[in-house]
Amino acid sequence: MVKTAIAEIIIYADICCMSNPLIAYLQLFRHLDENEQQLIKAAFVSKQFKEADSLFGSGRVCREMFFICKGILRIMVRNEKGNDVTHFFLKENQFCTILNSFNNLIPAEESIHAACDAEVLVISKSKLDELYAELPFLKELITQITQQALLDKIQIRNSYLGQDSSTRYQLFMMRQPEIALRVPLSEIASYLGITPQSLSRIRRNVK
Numbered sequence: 001m002v003k004t005a006i007a008e009i010i011i012y013a014d015i016c017c018m019s020n021p022l023i024a025y026l027q028l029f030r031h032l033d034e035n036e037q038q039l040i041k042a043a044f045v046s047k048q049f050k051e052a053d054s055l056f057g058s059g060r061v062c063r064e065m066f067f068i069c070k071g072i073l074r075i076m077v078r079n080e081k082g083n084d085v086t087h088f089f090l091k092e093n094q095f096c097t098i099l100n101s102f103n104n105l106i107p108a109e110e111s112i113h114a115a116c117d118a119e120v121l122v123i124s125k126s127k128l129d130e131l132y133a134e135l136p137f138l139k140e141l142i143t144q145i146t147q148q149a150l151l152d153k154i155q156i157r158n159s160y161l162g163q164d165s166s167t168r169y170q171l172f173m174m175r176q177p178e179i180a181l182r183v184p185l186s187e188i189a190s191y192l193g194i195t196p197q198s199l200s201r202i203r204r205n206v207k
Helices: 002-018 021-026 034-043 099-104 125-134 136-158 165-175 185-192 196-205
Strands: 045-049 054-056 064-070 073-078 084-090 111-114 118-124
Touching: 021 034, 021 064, 034 125, 054 064, 064 125, 073 185, 084 136, 084 185, 099 136, 118 125, 125 136, 165 185, 165 196, 185 196
Parallel strands: none
Antiparallel strands: 045 118, 054 111, 064 118, 073 084, 073 111
16 A cells, blocks of 8 residues: 555656656756755746747847747847848747846847747746745756757857758758748748748759
8 A cells, every 4th residue: 555655646746747847857957856846836937829929029138038838939130121030949848038138137139939839937037046046056057058058059050051042941951840840931931041932942842
């Protein structure tokens, strides 16, 4: 009976962890006890967004960090011609914010939008600072994760530079297929620096 009860508790704990993607993700890097899990859960607020909804607008200080549970977000800027240019896509199990603005409290040129329907966990900078004070290890962990993710995104984007339009699209399909199948064609074109018309033509010609 005792063994059965213990097994049920373990299964229940696993289910609870699975129901919160952020806890499950952080557990990949460090074991979190029940108290730590509860503090983290309480600090984040769940929100849902529809495709094209704005999570953060440019020209302001970004004071929120998002953890993506479902969907894809895009970070973009408006160029001198007034066109929106996608800089990065972010998907499930990634943190998203305008890092320089968030860390240094300066206005951001970038904005954050939902590239498809999305569910995120949100925390304000002030609340995150409080959480760091309660769980000091968390600051170093999240800082390492967000900085490495930024480097990875820049590396992927830079890999497209110097390539012709067709090659950029084929590289994108190989390296980010899970995004290619879920976001509008116009946003892929913006990300790759290709007009939607050219991208449609390239897609038809790619075997």
